[in-house]
Amino acid sequence: MTTNTHGLRDWLLSDEPTSRRQASLSAWYKGWLTFRSNTLAMLGLGVLVVLILAAIFAPLLASHDPFAQDLGARLLAPGVDGHLFGTDSLGRDIYSRILYGARISIYIVLLVAMVAPLVGLIVGTVAGYAGGWVDVLLMRITDIFLAFPRLILALAFVAALGAGIENAVLAISLTAWPPYARIARAETLTMRNSDFIHAIRLQGAGHTRIVTRHIWPLCISSLVIRVTLDMAGIILTAAGLGFLGLGAQPPSPEWGAMISEGRKYILDYWWVATIPGLAIFAISLAFNLLGDGLRDVLDPKEGTS
Amino acid sequence: MSAITIRNLNVWFGAGAERSDAVKDVSFDVAEGESFGLVGESGSGKSTILRAIEGIAPNWSGHVSIAGEVLGKRRSRQFYRNVQMVFQDPYASLHPRQTVDRVLSEVMGLHGFTDIDSRIGRLLDDVGLGSGFRFRYPHQLSGGQRQRVAIARALAPEPRILLLDEPTSALDVSVQAEILNLLADLRAEHNLTYVMVSHDLGVVGHLCERIAVMKSAEIVEVLGVGEMRKLEANDPYTRHLLESSIHSVR
Amino acid sequence: MNDDKPLLDIENLQVRFATRTGTFEAVRGISFTLGRERLGIVGESGSGKSMTGRAILRLIRSPGTIEADRMALHGEDLLSVPEKRMRQLRGGKISMIMQDPKFSLNPVMSVGQQMVEALRTHESVSKAEARARAIAMLEEVSIRDPERVYDLFPHEVSGGMGQRIMIAMMLLPNPEVLIADEPTSALDVSVQLQVLDIMDRLVRERGMGLIFISHDLNLVAKFCDRIVIMYAGRIVEVCKASELRNASHPYTLGLLNSVPDLEHPRERLEVLQRDPAWREAPSVSART
Incomplete structure (x- = not known):
């Protein structure tokens, strides 16, 4: 068994890979080794894995129905009557609601993480690569979006589109892409005149191929880092919208909305607002730690040395 | 028939009052199978000529014809098959996230080759790397090995003309010797035409038969390698350049 | 020309870097002394020649570590002196000229300001005197109009002049040892010799010790008395330049x-x- 794993490790760390698959697996494995040596990043990853598992297995883990109201058992303190985190003003079990709320948070995060960086990547690389008036036009549009505070702009979008999770995601995505466009453009500008881009141009490659096959892979790493670090902000914005009643609608157990409901009782029944607050804190912190670790792995300046 | 004909080539950066001329009124011919050197100090415009031929320098005027094809604003696919370039810095000319295999197979795909697998093997043997290097990333290669990969990439479309932009100036002398020998072998084997830019007269003198000396964007003199070795230059600048490079070696 | 006591005395110098795959030994136990002479260190990239120059000034950053049985300037142990004293020595007693003047000059300060500041960190002289000495020094490195150049900014001077300014700046506090790490490889051939001639003249006139680090064996042979050839972090050969x-x-x-x-x-x-035995052969001592 041990010799087997040793063989695998040597195979992965080989300086002379013999196949395409080995080369790419080896690159991933080396990245993983760097990542693994960062304790805090591993902690962040661990917290996220726990949260994702909790979200997936919420029906199995939950002790109560998250929507079942029990006015007789409202505002119970944590630990009383089998309610691990207590109950809220309508007698719903907070522990179960947090578990189901993780589903909503992760859903929001995934949707935003798919939409905003993609828009930013396309806008930024096209602007940076094309240059000239295309660059000016795209970047001025980006500037207009950047000029508004994010939450205010998201509020305006949600107000126009109507409240609800999907619209909140859309609003957050629309406000989150400009920084990504900026990063992608800056990276593209440094690469546009580099010799390896010239070299592939001299082989007759078209612009689309150059941008998608040669520039994107180098932009993506810095975008992934930035997105991970921004996730905390996105979750907070989502929670903020929920708090203001413009995100997920009651009775859905969105964490921001839960804080909002607990606000009225915050002085006498601290747990109602604090528990979802801690959940938001945990997931934000986890993403930040993960982002720091990813930066160590993916930063091209480190990677080439 | 001459492989390259250049008449009254001008290259400039910027426009209006900001315009600065990088190449002024340059004309020369390179015969099929010849190796032609361009020497000069930094900023003399020698590399810019290569970039203008390849279409990387945006503003140029004049007549440039390569293997009978007169170049316009756009380069044809055929042009890129005929003319390839090797860059100065092997650390900057390879995509940091692509394996040797990926680089070469993409290039071959672009030129419509189908027997990619066997071609890559042959190409790596040609440049003295062997198949052990096929799946490596650039950071797993030394400077000399990277430059061999860059040469393999340039040879992939089976070009007739190679433009060499200081291909050895970023390398150690012993590695430089290997690369220069490789370039000499490849030229003999594939009957290639070279245009080589360098600031090192020893390197150019080793590989080229005729040498153009550039100063402030203009060619001041074209002389054969024999005349150069005997220090028979007419232009005072050429003589100065020859003397200082002889002295630095002795 | 040779003094009895060496200026620099280095024994068994080692520079190591800890990496994920183990320890990388950049310099593997080299010994040499430097008197009032010109010592050339030659080798290819990765031979440890630049690391040696940096180690003498303790300019190796973490995770790199420097070890030596002895590393002394005039008997003062460079490995154990506090960082504050080291800062005085750097630039004061031992100066270093790097490859590219573009990166070693501060772009937002005029040439003169930088020279004056460099001098005044090592000596307490009045501004007027510092200025006078800076201008005199610029004249010494064959800069024709030193007063005009004094007020120029680094981007306004050519590479060759930039490197001459660096030499002037480094020699201003009258150091005893000058370490020149590839001082001319960023310059054109026709100015290379001129810059080296100036450096050579000043080093000889002042009776300084020079460590000239370069990849160009022939160039080093022309400007040095003694040559040390490094391979894979060790010295493989030491010879007089005339007997190269x-x-x-x-x-x-x-x-x-x-x-x-x-x-x-x-x-x-x-x-x-390349013979693998070269790597393993013990380092040749270049102590005199």
Whole structure:
């Protein structure tokens, strides 16, 4: 068994890979080794894995129905009557609601993480690569979006589109892409005149191929880092919208909305607002730690040395 | 028939009052199978000529014809098959996230080759790397090995003309010797035409038969390698350049 | 010219870097002394020659570590002195000239300001005196109009002049040892010799010790008294510059013969066949 794993490790760390698959697996494995040596990043990853598992297995883990109201058992303190985190003003079990709320948070995060960086990547690389008036036009549009505070702009979008999770995601995505466009453009500008881009141009490659096959892979790493670090902000914005009643609608157990409901009782029944607050804190912190670790792995300046 | 004909080539950066001329009124011919050197100090415009031929320098005027094809604003696919370039810095000319295999197979795909697998093997043997290097990333290669990969990439479309932009100036002398020998072998084997830019007269003198000396964007003199070795230059600048490079070696 | 006591005395210098795959030994136990002479350190990239220069000034950053049995300037142990004293020594007693003046000059300060500031960190002199000495120094490095150049900014001077300014700046506090790390490889051939001639003249006039680090064996032979040839972090050969032609180590010969020579053309250049035994051979001492 041990010799087997040793063989695998040597195979992965080989300086002379013999196949395409080995080369790419080896690159991933080396990245993983760097990542693994960062304790805090591993902690962040661990917290996220726990949260994702909790979200997936919420029906199995939950002790109560998250929507079942029990006015007789409202505002119970944590630990009383089998309610691990207590109950809220309508007698719903907070522990179960947090578990189901993780589903909503992760859903929001995934949707935003798919939409905003993609828009930013396309806008930024096209602007940076094309240059000239295309660059000016795209970047001025980006500037207009950047000029508004994010939450205010998201509020305006949600107000126009109507409240609800999907619209909140859309609003957050629309406000989150400009920084990504900026990063992608800056990276593209440094690469546009580099010799390896010239070299592939001299082989007759078209612009689309150059941008998608040669520039994107180098932009993506810095975008992934930035997105991970921004996730905390996105979750907070989502929670903020929920708090203001413009995100997920009651009775859905969105964490921001839960804080909002607990606000009225915050002085006498601290747990109602604090528990979802801690959940938001945990997931934000986890993403930040993960982002720091990813930066160590993916930063091209480190990677080439 | 001459492989390259250049008449009254001008290259400039910027426009209006900001315009600065990088190449002024340059004309020369390179015969099929010849190796032609361009020497000069930094900023003399020698590399810019290569970039203008390849279409990387945006503003140029004049007549440039390569293997009978007169170049316009756009380069044809055929042009890129005929003319390839090797860059100065092997650390900057390879995509940091692509394996040797990926680089070469993409290039071959672009030129419509189908027997990619066997071609890559042959190409790596040609440049003295062997198949052990096929799946490596650039950071797993030394400077000399990277430059061999860059040469393999340039040879992939089976070009007739190679433009060499200081291909050895970023390398150690012993590695430089290997690369220069490789370039000499490849030229003999594939009957290639070279245009080589360098600031090192020893390197150019080793590989080229005729040498153009550039100063402030203009060619001041074209002389054969024999005349150069005997220090028979007419232009005072050429003589100065020859003397200082002889002295630095002795 | 040779003093009895060496300026620099280095014994068994080692520079190591800890990496994921183990320890990388950049310099593996080299010993040399420097008197009032010009010592050339030659080697290819990765031979540890630059690391040696940096180690003397303790400019190796973490995760790199410097170890030595002895590393002394005039008997003062450079390894154990506090960082504050080291800062005084750097630039004061030992100066270093780097490869590219573009990166060693501060772009937002005029040439003169930088020189004056460099001098005044090491000596307490009045501004007026510092200025006068800076201008005199610029004149010494053959800058024709020193007063005009004094007020220029680094981007306004050419590479060759930039490197001459660096030399002037480094020699201003009258150091005893000058370390020049590839001082001319960023310059054009026609100015290289001029810059080296100036550096050479000043070093000789002042009776300083010079460590000239370069990859160019022939260039070093021209400007040095003694040559140390490094390979894989060790010294493989030491010889007098005048006897370089009689060098015996195959690596030295390989370096000499692989350079294409304008006057003596060869059909094929000699290619260095690296022998793994070179790596393992014990370092040759360059102590006198």
